[in-house]
Amino acid sequence: MHHAQDASLHRLQGATMGTTWSLRLANPDYAPLAPVQALVQQTLEAVIAQMSNWEADSCLSRFNGAAADTWHALPLELAQVLDAALYWARACDGAYDPTVGALVSLWGFGPRADPHAPHSGQPPAQAAIDRALQVCGHQRLQWQPQLRRLLQPGGLQLDLSGIAKGYAVDWVAERLRAAGWQHALLEIGGEIRTWGHKPGGQPWRVAVAGVAGDEPLAVPLVDGALASSGDHWHVFMHGGRRFSHSLDPRTGQAVAHALTSVTVYHDECMHADALATVLTVLGPEDGWQFALQQQLAAVFHSHPDAGQPQGLRRMTPAWQQRFAGSMQ
Structure with missing residues (x-):
């Protein structure tokens, strides 16, 4: 201690x-x-x-391994998380989707024998991506929230x-x-x-990191949550291209855009976590529009380029309103 x-x-x-x-x-x-x-x-x-989904006997893993057309009673906490995940999956038209376990495993970002081993560095073939996409999709789920019952349609892999x-x-x-x-x-x-x-x-002060060389923001956080998502935590290089661990459930591809990280404020960390993922997949333009539409307090960091050699930091109006004048 x-x-x-x-x-x-x-x-x-x-x-x-x-x-x-x-x-x-x-x-x-x-x-x-x-x-x-x-x-x-x-x-x-x-x-x-x-x-x-790293524990073979977890509720999630048992559901993922279950036979087609079987119903499963979920514990309260897992049901609450699934409810929130499905809400945001619908709100963003599938840019976030909790049913992409097969896709995550295909790319090598899922459970494996040695979680600290380096990534194979090989993106999957398009035919394999197409096959994985066939068993993904939150629309395939039959979910009865009042009863906390979920149908395994066959081959669907939840990844929360x-x-x-x-x-x-x-x-x-x-x-x-x-x-x-x-x-x-x-x-x-x-x-x-x-x-x-x-x-x-x-107030508690939390450092929000940006692009390399940028001073982190010191954010005063009172009774709230911050979550971040971005491509600088898990990446691999192949053929001169940078592949992010953030996958777009709509295409099956790793996201490829200038956004390096997103940080989201919310009253609850569960929602901040999901929203940071949503915005990362949507990218600097569509993500920005979604954040404005949802009135999210978020800060976007983009890679440096010829036009912005220092990189770019954008704060939504809701972020500025909440933290204006109090960041260091």
């Missing part, structure tokens, strides 16, 4: 979902933190048990990696608040949620 400069600000950390988590919380009464660590880990393990981490942030935050922790900053693999404030009453 790391003690920050303020003695009542404590930090916990751990590993989960192939990444790390960290929690900074105000602890003026110096309450024991072992129960907090246990609560966080238990909650994250519950998310993995329901939503991980664009939203489950954000949900994990929300669920941990909800349980910590219920346990009486009123001021904290929680981060899981770059997805962030805050509530309350730092000891001394100052």
